[in-house]
Each structure stands twice: as structure tokens, then as C-alpha cells.
């Protein structure tokens with residue numbers, strides 16, 4: 001898969017070159033580097049911060065603004081009780097296995113995946129087929145040494161391996177243990193036996209306050225804060241449904257083996273939406289019509305279970321109609337996620353949506369699709385989109401008694417024929433004394449069928465016998481002087497329900513990295529000259545201002561241009577170093593700066609400047625005013641370079657590169 005990775009211009013993608021660029025130009029860097037670093041923790045430098053902020057800004061416009069979502073910013077420290085109730089304390093875990101001799105720890109599914117993949121690679125080599133190197137990390141190569149021998153496998157084994165890999169996310173710990181036994185999977189570096197997989201909870205534990213008696217965790221997702229505020233948000237939204245909340249913030253997961261740079265880290269920025277919808281009526285979405293023709297590459301559950309990976313291009317309207325995607329709201333968000341990914345510059349050929357298999361789904365999910373982006377590390381989940389049903393609101397309501405539900409006036413009052421119980425409370429208390437409340441609760445919880453049966457007992461025998469396990473013998477007699485059971489009509493004017501939740505959940509760091517891979521290419525004339533072709537809206541800096549030389553005459557123009565761009569809210573950088581103009585542009589191509597303005601002697605004479613397009617290196621020449629207008633429309637995405645080049649005179653006079 002990784003071997004298929006090509007750049008936009010169809011040449012092989014070179015990950016080592018991109019990663020070296022990103023570190024050299026300070027997109028990101030290992031945290032605590034001078035202390036030796038900590039695996040899975042990274043700091044972002046100026047271009048990484050700007051790129052992240054721009055993606056988050058587009059995310060806000062695309063989702064929050066478009067649908068008037070209610071944004072919240074909740075605390076990252078979360079008390080134990082909340083995450084116990086949500087199920088994270090018991091179930092938010094991955095499977096790990098330990099080498100008892102060396103003490104090394106492996107994430108079981110990743111280990112099985114890596115070993116089988118490397119054996120398949122060895123098989124290809126033995127058959128004389130071309131294989132691409134997938135991992136440059138020298139530590140990883142060392143671990144893999146024993147498994148990449150060029151050994152030919154039987155055809156049936158190759159097929160088995162491929163089937164396992166297609167559904168690798170579907171296995172539980174026991175199944176992974178069996179696979180490891182069956183396929184003799186050991187510590188790849190030492191060939192030592194491994195202990196069977198055990199669950200490892202991914203949350204970082206802490207205690208809140210000095211007395212250490214309030215245990216807590218760093219949140220593993222932003223979602224819980226949104227659920228706990230549901231009643232207040234519904235009130236804020238004037239009780240109107242459906243509505244969505246949104247939150248952007250850091251989450252923390254103590255990953256067993258962080259790897260692949262920014263793709264699997266222990267602290268990362270998440271942007272999550274919780275869309276609350278009425279579970280009745282097919283979970284419709286009011287704007288579904290707007291997206292129904294959006295085409296998605298869908299990899300469904302059945303295809304994966306059959307051990308295959310082929311995708312089908314399907315309009316989301318059709319996918320919802322045929323039931324492949326469970327409901328309109330889920331479908332609406334899948335389409336909106338696709339549009340967002342395109343808007344930030346993901347390569348349309350490297351996006352797919354993969355449905356979760358039953359075992360793979362989180363403990364709360366009813367249906368789930370991941371938006372995956374193809375990178376040199378394979379297909380990587382960058383956005384999860386789950387139907388969490390009513391799970392979270394229900395469990396928190398049950399635990400706390402808070403009304404995490406909707407009360408809506410009914411259009412038509414609902415008439416319900418039912419058996420109702422009337423208890424004479426004045427006599428009930430003195431008769432049952434301290435057990436009164438327990439007996440009353442047991443009677444109130446009787447089903448309609450039992451009530452009907454007991455009404456006959458009451459008529460025939462003048463008493464009923466109720467099961468109350470915690471009182472006396474467990475059977476309690478209630479005489480007819482204390483109770484009446486009658487069939488009556490109840491009119492309900494208000495409907496109460498717990499909303500279901502559709503949750504698109506974005507990992508911003510994964511998007512940043514995948515986008516860099518999708519945007520990276522090198523100039524044909526010089527492979528060392530990397531370019532990051534971010535769309536102007538996403539690019540960390542929009543404009544590079546380059547005076548031809550350090551000549552004093554250019555200085556006032558630099559100031560004028562910087563001020564003019566600042567006035568229209570566009571970020572720029574000045575490079576007045578002594579390097580050649582070509583070098584200065586090349587440096588900024590690496591940072592993805594889409595536009596460059598050159599100040600030359602002609603500028604001093606007639607106040608015109610050249611504007612350069614990063615990707616084509618073509619230039620136009622015009623007045624400050626016209627150039628600023630062009631920049632503004634390019635950065636806002638209302639015009640492409642071809643529009644600007646058609647409007648403004650081309651400049652051929654000087655080859656800046």
C-alpha cells in the first residue's frame with residue numbers, strides 16, 4: 001500500500017525527505033529533546049502552529065458556523081466517577097503483551113500486523129516481486145530483522161495473512177493470543193516467547209487536590225464534557241432539537257507504543273462534534289438534501305470481513321437509502337467530513353471511509369465509519385464518525401439523576417389506556433412502617449401485565465401479594481383497604497426522550513501530518529527542493545516579501561507592502577537576507593508559502609510589484625492595490641491562480657528561480 005504513494009505530480013513519495021524538512025523547518029520537534037525526549041510527545045514550531053490554527057479555523061467555519069453549533073471548552077481533568085460511568089475506566093483499553101525476559105511491551109494487534117506484513121514482504125521478495133521499504137525508523141528495522149527474511153509462503157498462507165490483515169481491528173485479546181500462537185509470533189528482535197495479551201487502560205491517572213482523595217484522569221476525548229452539559233445547552237438552545245455542540249481541545253492517551261511521528265502520540269488536539277438527534281423518525285437531518293449527491297469511497301464491513309479491501313464510489317444519498325450507512329444524520333456528516341478534507345487540501349484519491357466491524361466498534365457505538373487518509377504509513381484514521389446512540393446521556397442520567405433528556409410538547413396529545421395503581425398513603429405508612437417506601441416502589445414498578453392480573457386478585461381475594469425481596473420473607477400482602485388497581489385513560493401532552501448522538505471526531509495532528517504528505521512534492525529540476533503545496537487558506541504564511549537586494553531604496557516599499565497586507569489580515573514574512581531570490585523562494589516553498597512579492601528597481605520607478613505563484617513559479621506584475629486584491633481573493637479561496645493570471649499582465653522579465 002505504502003509503495004503506491006506518489007506525489008501530486010505522479011512521482012514516488014519520499015517520506016524521509018518530508019520528515020527531515022518538517023523537523024528542519026520546525027513544523028514539529030520531539031518534546032524535551034535536549035533531555036532525550038519522551039516517546040509520543042511533540043512540540044509544534046511556528047509553521048506547525050500556524051498550519052494547525054488555520055485547519056482549526058476552517059473547521060470552525062465549515063462546521064460550527066455553518067450549523068450554529070454550540071461551542072464549549074471543558075476541563076481536561078476529569079473525576080474518576082465520570083469516566084467510570086461512561087465506561088472508559090473499564091473498557092478504554094488496548095491489548096498488550098510482554099516479553100518476560102526483556103521486559104519489552106508490544107501492542108498485540110500492531111505486532112501481529114507488523115509481523116504478518118513483513119512475512120508477506122519476505123514472500124514477495126522470494127518470488128522476485130518489487131517491494132517498497134515502509135519504515136525508516138532504525139529502531140523498528142532492528143526489531144523486524146528476524147521477520148523480513150525472503151521466505152516464500154504457501155499460497156493458502158498468503159491468503160490467510162491477507163484476510164487477517166484486512167480485519168486486524170476486529171480481534172479481541174483472546175483472539176489475538178490465538179493468532180500469535182497459531183502463526184508463531186514472538187518478539188521480533190529476540191525471537192523470545194511473549195505472554196498472552198492483557199488489556200491496558202489508555203488513560204493517564206492522577207489525583208485532584210492535595211489530599212489525593214479525588215482520583216481523576218486526563219480526558220481521553222472531549223466528548224464527556226459536552227454530554228455533561230447537555231441539559232444546559234438544550235436550555236441555551238431554547239429547548240430546540242436537533243442541535244450540536246462542538247469542542248476543540250487536547251486529549252491524552254497513554255498509547256502502548258507511540259509510532260509514526262504525529263500519527264500516534266500521547267497528547268493530541270481533537271475537534272469533536274456531538275450532534276443530538278431524536279431517535280424516532282429515522283434520525284433525519286434537515287440539510288441532508290444539500291449533500292445527497294456527494295460521492296464517497298466506501299469500504300463496508302462485509303467486504304472487510306471477507307478479507308478484502310476494495311472500495312465502492314457511492315453517492316451518500318444512495319448509501320443511506322440502501323441502509324449501508326445507517327441514517328441520514330450519520331450520512332450527512334460523512335459527506336460534510338469529505339468536503340472539509342477537500343477544503344483543507346487532502347488529495348481526493350487518498351480519502352476513503354471505512355466502516356467499523358462489530359468487535360472494533362467502541363463499547364457505546366451503534367454504527368461507525370472512519371475517514372481514512374492514505375499516507376506512506378498506510379491508510380490512517382484521521383476522523384472517526386460514530387453513532388453513539390443514547391448511551392452516554394443515559395448512563396450519566398442514571399448515575400446522577402440529572403435530566404439529560406428532551407421534553408417536547410406533543411402535536412397531538414397521546415391517549416394511553418393503562419392499569420393505574422392508587423395507594424392510600426395515610427394507611428400505608430402505619431401498616432408497613434420503615435418498609436413503606438420499599439413496598440410502594442415495588443408496586444409502582446409492576447408491569448402492565450402484572451397490574452392486570454393483580455387487579456383480578458384484588459377483586460376475588462380482597463388482597464394482593466407482591467414480591468419485595470428485601471422485606472421479610474420476600475412476599476408482602478397488601479389488603480384492598482390500602483390499594484386500588486383500575487384501567488384508565490391517561491393523556492400525555494409532553495413527550496420525553498433521550499436523544500441519540502452522532503459524533504464526528506477529528507484528530508488535528510493526524511490531519512496536519514497527512515496533509516503534509518498529500519501536499520509534498522519536489523521540483524523536477526532539483527529533487528532536493530521540496531515544495532508543500534498547501535491551499536492558500538491553509539498555508540502557514542500566505543505571502544513572502546522579497547526585496548531584490550538590501551538596497552536602501554527598497555526598504556520603504558517593504559514597509560508599505562507589510563502594512564497593506566496586515567491591513568487586510570494576511571500573514572506575510574519578509575526575507576531580505578543576502579541569498580539569491582531563487583534560494584529565498586525555495587526556502588519558502590518548503591514552508592508552503594503560496595505567494596511571493598518581489599520588489600525590484602521597476603517598483604521604485606512606477607510602484608508596481610511582481611506576484612509569484614508557488615506551484616507554477618509563474619509571475620504577474622501590477623500595482624499594490626491590484627496585487628493586494630488578488631492576494632485577498634486567492635487566500636479566501638474565491639479565485640485560483642489561473643484567474644489572477646488571466647486578469648493581470650504576466651511578468652517574464654526576470655527568472656527568479
Ligand SMILES: Nc1ncnc2c1ncn2[C@@H]1O[C@H](COP(=O)(O)OP(=O)(O)OP(=O)(O)O)[C@@H](O)[C@H]1O
Pocket residue numbers: 253255262263264265266268270381382383384505506507508509510
Ligand atoms: N494516539 C493518537 N494520536 C493522534 N491522534 C489520535 C490518537 N488517537 C486518536 N486520535 C485521533 O482522534 C480521532 C478520534 O479518536 P478515536 O477514539 O475514534 O480513535 P481510535 O479509534 O482510538 O484511533 P486508533 O484506532 O488509531 O487508535 C481519531 O480519528 C484520530 O484522528
